[in-house]
Amino acid sequence: MANEIESGQTNLTEVVSTNNSVILMQDIGFSYGKTPLFTHLDLEIKQGNIYGLLGKNGSGKTTLLKLISGQLFPDEGFTSALGFDPMRRKPAMLSEIFYLPEEFPLPKMKATEYLKMRSVFYPRFDNLMFAQYCKDFELDMQQNLNEMSLGQKKKLLLAFGLASNTSLLFLDEPTNGLDIPSKRQFRQTVASAMTEDRTFIISTHQVRDMENLIDPLIILHDGKIIFNDTVDSITDKYVMALVTTDPQQDEKVVYKEKVLGGWMVLRQRSEQEEGNEGQPLDLETLFNVVVEQSTRVQGGMR
Amino acid sequence: MNRFGLLINREIQTSKRDLSFYALTLFLILFASETIRSFVSQYSQIAFGPATYASLFPNFLFLGGLIITSLSFATDMFSKNGQQEWLMLPATSLEKFLAKGVLTAFAYPIAITVVFFLASVIIEPIQLLLFGNPVTLFNPFTTGIAIQFAVYWVWQSIFLLGATYFHKGHFLKTILSLGILGIALATLFLLFVKVIFSIKYGSSLRTFDIVFSFDSLLFKPASGVIGTFRVIGKILYFVVLPLFCWVTAFFRVEEVQATDAV
Structure with missing residues (x-):
């Protein structure tokens, strides 16, 4: 067991030096009593x-x-922080x-x-x-x-x-x-x-x-x-805009929120919208979008 | 200062106010006790005895020491808010454990002895001036005190284990557990004796009282088979039992995690 950890530690030190990762979690399972909280959780922090x-x-x-x-x-899985267990x-x-x-x-x-x-x-x-x-x-x-x-x-x-x-x-x-x-x-x-x-x-x-x-x-x-991921990874693919008509029929809309004067929508960027920055995407909206998308599509947005 | 020294310093710094208050309380109790005894002696014409310090010393050594030991891990291991700082403190689990263990097992008895001695140095001249009592300083260099230290070392280790094992109510739960263990062992011993005596004496078995104490069992000289058993008993009591408790307590410390906090 100790050898496994030590060898894991060595491998991870290499990972840190090459990939710039300081934290790596693989296949983590964790429960509070019989209530599972994390199942097969993976995370990499750079x-x-x-x-x-x-x-x-x-x-x-x-x-x-x-x-x-x-x-x-953790109940199961591999965790490393700064190359240590x-x-x-x-x-x-x-x-x-x-x-x-x-x-x-x-x-x-x-x-x-x-x-x-x-x-x-x-x-x-x-x-x-x-x-x-x-x-x-x-x-x-x-x-x-x-x-x-x-x-x-x-x-x-x-x-x-x-x-x-x-x-x-x-x-x-x-x-x-x-x-x-x-x-x-x-x-x-x-x-x-x-x-x-x-x-x-x-x-x-x-x-x-x-x-x-x-x-x-x-x-x-x-x-x-x-x-x-970064906020840019979302704004590269999606654009935030204020529309006055209900965007119910628009298939490109991934998120909408009723606001004063219309709907704030996040929709997939079309080719015509390349370079259009649109409305600034705040973190609260981004969070709501990601969680809502995750509920619709298993696995979420990556 | 090395890391262990820094941990010792942290323990002292974080509890120095409480310990100072405890030392002051102890001094006041000793002063009050001496004064009351002096009054009683003066008005009842009974000769003034020198026994105050020696009679109160075991109470403070054992009761105070075992309570402090029981509480030594309460915040750092089992407090929901307080646990985090201790767990994240850059030191090994062994160092963290030993810092508390050494302070409660060795530093506390020494500190309380010094406090008793210093208290007697201050109180006795006052008693001499006020009541004309003879000056009788607390003498820590006696066989009785040495035996108390040895017994404290054993019981401290048991309460140290209780401190790391129980999530709350450490002191009372340790006493309760010892009580249950004592009853269980006594019952087993009684059954064993009944069976052995029944085999040897049949139905003509008669009951009789056996009165013994740890002191007589362990410290009175003996020879032959009884002497050998006494040496084995001493080794089990003063070495094996404390070491078992310390090692088990350390394992509890090593495996403690946030879910243990209450």
Whole structure:
């Protein structure tokens, strides 16, 4: 068993070096008790991107992140994160992953004490960078952690995660609890912290908060990844348009939504529409389109 | 500082406020106890004995130590929100386990001994000034304390296993399990004795009381077959049982995952 894993690890290291993949999941099965959540799930995450992980409530977004980070063990299948088997939770892997959960308690101590206690576990932690992020987020490092609001705690951990310079950063609903200016600051800070050798996965329901930040997108539905591609891959094939007549008869329409003044439709591009950018495709619509298509056609859009 | 040292530091830093409060409470209890005894001694004309520290020490060593041990994994292994940070902390499962195990098994008894000694150093002169009592400092270098440390090591290992095995109510569930195990073993022992004695003495079997304690069983000198059994008993009790509990507890830590959180 150990040899299999080790050989798998070696193969995967090769995969990472050639395909630029940092996470690979093959044929993953996972259940909560007798209720299956994932069956034959496959996923590949490439380095240097800010992935958006979208899905309905209970679709398994947090579970997926926990499987990748070794907090949960799959019932079957093969998982690799940065060339490691996550189930082994090796320090070399853990020091390259930072996970910001949706909810978390923090110990009763000052932020400076917390920083001193925890940053030492991350070999590439940058104190100057952390100080800058704290300044951007208007955080007082002398404040006690138990006196901070949820939003302040979240910003502190986000600043910590970004300054840790880990290769993988998992953010689970990072904008929950943030005020409006902080959401903007969040987008700016994450974008500025992004480098070619880092990969972020942001799980969220608040797609409007993530507009222009996350791309590619991963969409989870019915225990499977039904979409793992860039927004461009959709806009290359489809065009968004506002029409005034009911597009019921139009076979090229894959999605329609009643709006003020008509229908917003997404239809397949015709040859005449090459180069026509159409209406901008927002993430919320894209999500709805992909999920609706997946319900109609088994396997979804890829 | 190496990674294990950093983990030890994390454990101390995260619980230092609670432990400081505990140490202060302990000091106040000792002070109050000494003062009440002094009052009673003064007004009842009964001679003042030096037994306070020695009599309270086992209570704090065992009750406090076993409760702290039981709670040592509660947040990090079984709390829905608190588990994530510990699982994702860049260290091996063995290091994380040993950091908690070493602190509760070895650092706690040493710390509580130091607190008792320091408390006696502060309290005794005050008692001398207020009531004229003789100064009797807590002496940790006695055979009795050494035996208590050895027994604590055994029981701590059992509660360490309980801390990693039970998802909640660790302390009470461990006590309950020990109670059930004790009743089961006693019943088996009784049946065994009944059967053996029936074979040897037939129906003329008479019942009699056997009174023994672990102390007399393990620590009183003996020779011959009883002495050999006593050595085997000591090895099983002080070495095999704790090691079994520690190893089993470590395996529980190694296999813990998010679904274990409650």
